[in-house]
Amino acid sequence: MNEVKPDARVYRRRRIVVFTALAVVLALLTGTGIYTASALGAPVPAAAPxxxxxxxxxxAPQQLALPGFGAFAVGAVGFEGLLAAGNEQTPMAMASITKVITALTVLAEHPIPAGEAGPDIEYTDADVDIYWDMVAQNGSVAPVEAGATLSLRESLEALLIPSGNNYGISISNWAFGSEAALVERANAWLAEHGLVNTRVVDSSGISDDNVGTAADMILLGEIALEDPTIAAIVASKSVEIPELGTLTNSNKLLGTHGVDGMKTGTTDDAANLLFTADYAVGSSTVTVVGVLMGGETHAVIDEAIAAMLDSVAPGFHEVxxxxxxxxxxxxxxxxxxxxxxxxxxxxxxxxxxxxxxxxxxxxxxxxxxxxxxxxxxxxxxxxxxxxxxxxxxxxxxxxxxxxxxxxxxxxxxxxxxxxxx
CATH class of the missing domain: 2.60.410 (Peptidoglycan synthesis regulatory factor (PBP3), Domain 2)
Structure with missing residues (x-):
């Protein structure tokens, strides 16, 4: 029988303990290495704001002084929608506001470059006959002389400033061959520009069948302001044309309450005014476009528009x-x-x-x-x-x-x- 010596048993026990301890140390070192590599390479957390x-x-809401009659609307260039309105979708006789449509239609075919006067138009005895025909119809007129030559800009001044009905027809004949041809093109122009509730039957507005809504008139005014020729003409209190003399603007509000345009309109039954006004607000300028249609007289609508503008202007402010x-x-x-x-x-x-x-x-x-x-x-x-x-x-x-x-x-x-x- 072989016997294990005591010293051999002790040696084996010590060997087991040593190797076990080494295994534990190696495991710890390996785990630490893995954690360290993982920690150092991990993304850092995001800071939430x-x-x-x-x-x-x-x-606070601005209190407005609004007309108690007719159809009206007020907008501002660059501002969405209407600032104020009443009966704005009701078609009304435009009267001489029609002339703005005539001018825009003509300029669409015969644009005037900035700083120029445009092509010349020769006036004849036929244009003098048109003048007298308008007088007979009790329409507004501007003087004309056979043999006179006016630029297109001067002709438009005679159309828009004193509101010469005769120049609506004469310019139509020059630009399109006839007033009927102008009317056809003008109605197409209205449709192209989204004025779907407006139509014309002549070049001057003498017929009450020239109708438009107050809402459409705001769009018409904004389009007209984009044309530098029309914008300059309607802002003039008067002009001097050698062949015609001094022409005075029919818009009596011009130069007051911020008003710098645009066109009067008078029917047998009512007075209208398509108007523009500019106001300095902080570092900016606001351009207001408005219309009042169906007033009893121009004195009545001028008073109502003045009060309305004086209440509208303080409503603009910078924030x-x-x-x-x-x-x-x-x-x-x-x-x-x-x-x-x-x-x-x-x-x-x-x-x-x-x-x-x-x-x-x-x-x-x-x-x-x-x-x-x-x-x-x-x-x-x-x-x-x-x-x-x-x-x-x-x-x-x-x-x-x-x-x-x-x-x-x-x-x-x-x-x-x-x-x-």
């Missing part, structure tokens, strides 16, 4: 809902760095009446960023207006470093999970 959302800004460098978001990283999201620029909007101005902040979560990086957008809205301003960060957010990564496994696990979703 704490956003400041400004309250909408709205002025600055956003200042440059305004803080709208704040960032706090889990590793203790802070930064703020600021407006790259300010924003000022021109608004009418109690139109609310809203500021919407869209800030992105941020991990690492350099000072000045764009981290979102700010949108300022007022009616149809919209201004977009970048949101930029005012301090750098740098990597937290190895120590923070190794000692914050929870934060890294959350970041990795968030990035995988």
């Amino acid at each position: 704490a956003v400041t959302d400004p309250e909408p800004v709205a002025a 600055t809902p956003l200042e440059a460098n305004q803080v709208l978001a704040e960032y706090d990283t889990p590793w203790g760095e802070t930064a703020r999201g600021r407006a790259a620029d300010g924003a000022t909007v021109l608004v009418w009446n109690d139109t609310p101005v809203d500021v919407e902040v869209d800030a992105d979560p941020v991990t690492l960023a350099n000072r000045g990086d764009e981290v979102g957008t700010i949108i300022v809205r007022a009616g149809a207006q919209e201004i977009t301003v970048p949101l930029v960060i005012d301090a750098s957010l740098s990597d937290p470093g190895a120590w923070w990564r190794l000692t914050n496994p929870g934060g890294l696990d959350a970041a990795a999970q968030s990035g995988s979703e």
Whole structure:
């Protein structure tokens, strides 16, 4: 029988203990290496923005002095819809507002380059006969002489400033061969420009069958203002034409209450005025376009329009809902760095009446960023207006470093999970 010596048994026990301890140490070292590599290479968590959302800004409603008669509408260039209106979809006799349509139709075929007077028109005995025919019909006229040569611009001045019915026919004959041809082209022009509730039967408006709605007249006025020739003519209180003498504007409101255009209209039963007015508001200028149709006399409609404009003008104001460098978001990283999201620029909007101005902040979560990086957008809205301003960060957010990564496994696990979703 062989016996195991005591010293051999001790040796074997010691060997087992040593190898077991080595295995544990190796396991720990291997695990630590894996964790260290994982921690150092993991994405850092994003800092969510704490956003400041400004309250909408709205002025108190402006009280308007509106006419108690007829059909009317008031709009402003660049502003959506109508500022005020009454019976604006009711067709009314336009009278001499028709001449604005005639002028636009002629200029569409024979445009006048900026700073020029356009082609010459020779007037004959036939044009003198037209003059006397208009006088017989009790229509408004402007003087004409056989043998006179006027530029197209001068002819349009005779049409629009003293409201010469005879020049509507004479210009039609020159431009299209006949007044009937002008009427056909004018109605096509109206359809092309979306004035679907307006139609003409002559070039001057002498017939009550020349009709349009107040809503259409606002669009007509805005289109007319885009033509520099018409805009300059209707703003003139008077002009001097050598062959004709001094022509005085029939618009008695011109030069008062901000009015700088556009065209009177008179029927046997009523008076009309398509008007424009300009007002300085802060650093901007507002152009108002309005019409009042169906007044008893021009004195009556002039008084009503003056009161209406005096109440409309104060309703325009500038609002600055956003200042440059305004803080709208704040960032706090889990590793203790802070930064703020600021407006790259300010924003000022021109608004009418109690139109609310809203500021919407869209800030992105941020991990690492350099000072000045764009981290979102700010949108300022007022009616149809919209201004977009970048949101930029005012301090750098740098990597937290190895120590923070190794000692914050929870934060890294959350970041990795968030990035995988």
